[in-house]
Amino acid sequence: MTLTIDGVRFSYGKREVLGGVSFEVDSGSFCALLGPNGSGKSTLVKVLAQVHRASGGAIAFDGTDASSLDRRSHARTVAYVPQSGEAPFDLTVREAVLLGRTPHFGLAPRAIDWQHVEEAIDLLNLGDLVDRNVSELSGGQAQRALIARAVAQDTPVIVLDEPTSALDLRYQIETLRLVRRLTREKGVTALIAIHDLNHAARYCDQIVLLHGGRIVADGTPEEALRADALTDVYGLPITVEQRDGSVEVRPAVDDAIEYKI
Numbered sequence: 480m481t482l483t484i485d486g487v488r489f490s491y492g493k494r495e496v497l498g499g500v501s502f503e504v505d506s507g508s509f510c511a512l513l514g515p516n517g518s519g520k521s522t523l524v525k526v527l528a529q530v531h532r533a534s535g536g537a538i539a540f541d542g543t544d545a546s547s548l549d550r551r552s553h554a555r556t557v558a559y560v561p562q563s564g565e566a567p568f569d570l571t572v573r574e575a576v577l578l579g580r581t582p583h584f585g586l587a588p589r590a591i592d593w594q595h596v597e598e599a600i601d602l603l604n605l606g607d608l609v610d611r612n613v614s615e616l617s618g619g620q621a622q623r624a625l626i627a628r629a630v631a632q633d634t635p636v637i638v639l640d641e642p643t644s645a646l647d648l649r650y651q652i653e654t655l656r657l658v659r660r661l662t663r664e665k666g667v668t669a670l671i672a673i674h675d676l677n678h679a680a681r682y683c684d685q686i687v688l689l690h691g692g693r694i695v696a697d698g699t700p701e702e703a704l705r706a707d708a709l710t711d712v713y714g715l716p717i718t719v720e721q722r723d724g725s726v727e728v729r730p731a732v733d734d735a736i737e738y739k740i
């Protein structure tokens with residue numbers, strides 16, 4: 480399913496934080512949304528998840544305007560992985576993952592719903608934790624439960640807000656590989672807000688770079704990750720090299736120079 484974001488604007492009160500954002504993610508593509516703190520990544524992901532309503536522009540799924548979908552149809556189209564602090568705390572892991580199935584069933588979950596739940600639990604390696612309360616989990620375990628909930632939702636589009644921020648290196652890589660697998664094997668269209676430029680370059684097909692609520696680059700990792708643009712956006716010298724078939728981004732920081740935080 481093609482995701483089209485066309486001139487999306489959003490303001491918190493009077494302060495505009497998305498100033499007309501437009502890009503498209505092809506069906507079955509894995510797109511990284513990059514940009515420094517405060518550039519608008521989470522806000523855009525929340526607009527896509529209908530947590531926030533855009534003040535201008537439009538979002539479409541295969542040409543269907545998102546605003547024409549009711550809540551249930553939207554939830555059958557887009558799964559949202561929020562940041563780990565937003566986990567549903569009063570539930571067990573299994574119950575939290577089952578929440579992902581609520582757009583699909585009526586009064587009670589069916590066998591097919593439990594099948595999706597068990598598959599997602601298995602994929603995220605949560606088998607030992609299923610009966611634990613989400614509030615008792617570590618940040619990374621709770622983050623995996625949120626990802627499992629979105630996987631169980633079994634939607635053609637998935638949007639993830641820094642899903643790897645609380646994960647150790649193994650689970651960062653496994654999560655990125657899992658999302659990429661969903662794109663490759665199930666044709667899911669994925670958009671991930673992420674800070675690690677090298678992980679984005681390695682696992683994603685498309686990079687969208689945001690700065691101050693506007694897009695400054697959009698393309699393949701090779702096209703979008705340019706040293707001059709990154710240096711400008713992140714405010715410190717950055718070099719970009721090709722290594723092992725992937726783009727590698729490195730800060731070229733001179734420790735003698737003071738950078739303002």
Ligand SMILES: Nc1ncnc2c1ncn2[C@@H]1O[C@H](COP(=O)(O)OP(=O)(O)OP(=O)(O)O)[C@@H](O)[C@H]1O
Pocket residue numbers: 491496514515516517518519520521522523
């Ligand atoms: N609930 C809110 N109320 C008011 N302003 C907000 C709110 N949430 C975010 N902002 C502001 O909107 C801007 C964009 O924030 P957003 O969280 O979308 O950025 P981000 O790129 O995801 O940042 P980070 O990398 O730090 O997570 C920031 O200036 C932020 O201060």
